[in-house]
Amino acid sequence: MKRxxxxxxxxxxFNMLGTRDLSGSVCVVFDVLRATSVMVKAxxxxxxxxxxxxxxxEAVALHHKKPGLVLAGExxxxxxxxxxxxxxxxxxxxxxxEFTREKVGGKTIVTTTTxxxxxxxxxxxxxxxxxxxxxNLDVVAxxxxxxxxxxxxxxxxxxxxxxxxxxxxxxxxxxxALVENGFDGRVIDSTxxxxxxxxxxxxxxxxxxxxxxxxxxxxxxxxxxxxVEFCLQRNAIPLLAQMGADGVVMRRG
Numbered sequence: 478m479k480r481x482x483x484x485x486x487x488x489x490x491f492n493m494l495g496t497r498d499l500s501g502s503v504c505v506v507f508d509v510l511r512a513t514s515v516m517v518k519a520x521x522x523x524x525x526x527x528x529x530x531x532x533x534x535e536a537v538a539l540h541h542k543k544p545g546l547v548l549a550g551e552x553x554x555x556x557x558x559x560x561x562x563x564x565x566x567x568x569x570x571x572x573x574x575e576f577t578r579e580k581v582g583g584k585t586i587v588t589t590t591t592x593x594x595x596x597x598x599x600x601x602x603x604x605x606x607x608x609x610x611x612x613n614l615d616v617v618a619x620x621x622x623x624x625x626x627x628x629x630x631x632x633x634x635x636x637x638x639x640x641x642x643x644x645x646x647x648x649x650x651x652x653x654a655l656v657e658n659g660f661d662g663r664v665i666d667s668t669x670x671x672x673x674x675x676x677x678x679x680x681x682x683x684x685x686x687x688x689x690x691x692x693x694x695x696x697x698x699x700x701x702x703x704x705v706e707f708c709l710q711r712n713a714i715p716l717l718a719q720m721g722a723d724g725v726v727m728r729r730g
Contacts, residue, residue: 501627512593649675
C-alpha cells in the first residue's frame with residue numbers, strides 16, 4: 478500500500494487522532510499564528526526545551542514544582558495574567574518576538590495556548606511529531622522527503638474550533654514542496670485543497686492574512702501586528718524541532 482500525505486484542517490479532525498493507529502505515522506503540526514512559530518524561535522534562541530500543556534492550571538502546577546521553568550502562553554491571543562491563573566502572571570505570552578536569548582537561553586519553557594498545544598497533544602501516538610512553521614518550512618520538507626513512514630499527517634491547529642487560513646497555507650506550502658520534490662505516495666483530496674489554496678495565495682501571504690480571521694485580528698492589535706509578518710518569513714530559522722515521547726519539544730540535530 479502506498480504511503481499517504483494527508484492534511485487535517487480543524488480541531489474536530491485532530492481530536493480524532495486518538496482513535497487511530499499512528500504508530501507508523503509522522504505528524505507535523507502547524508500553528509503559524511503563533512504557537513509553532515514561537516517554539517521554533519525559542520529553540521533558535523537556545524531554549525533548552527518546551528513543554529506544551531493543555532491548561533493554565535497544568536502550566537502553573539509544573540511551575541510550582543520547578544520554579545526555574547519559564548511560564549509562557551496566551552488566551553484570546555494575549556499573555557496570561559494573574560487573574561486568569563490563580564495569582565501567577567506568565568512571564569511571556571505567545572509572540573515570537575518576545576522569546577529572546579536573554580529571556581529563554583538555557584531555560585525550559587512550559588506553555589499553554591488556545592489551539593497549538595491541543596494539536597500537539599493529539600499527536601502523542603505518532604512515531605514522530607514535528608513542529609512546523611513558515612520559519613522552518615524547508616528544513617521540515619527536506620527531512621520528510623527522506624522519511625519512509627506509512628503516512629504523513631499534516632495537522633493544522635486552527636482557531637477556536639474552526640480551520641485557520643494561515644495553517645492551511647502552511648500545510649499547502651509544505652505539501653507543495655514535498656510533491657515538487659517527488660513524493661511517491663498517495664496525495665489525498667484534503668492535501669490537494671491545501672496545495673491549491675497556497676498556490677493561489679503564495680505571492681502575497683501578508684495580504685492573505687488581512688482576509689483571514691486570526692490574521693486580521695492580530696493585525697488589529699498594535700502590540701501584536703508585527704507578529705504576523707514575522708511568522709510568514711519562510712526559512713528564516715532553518716532548524717528541525719521535534720516533540721519527544723516525553724512531551725518535550727526540543728531541537729533535533
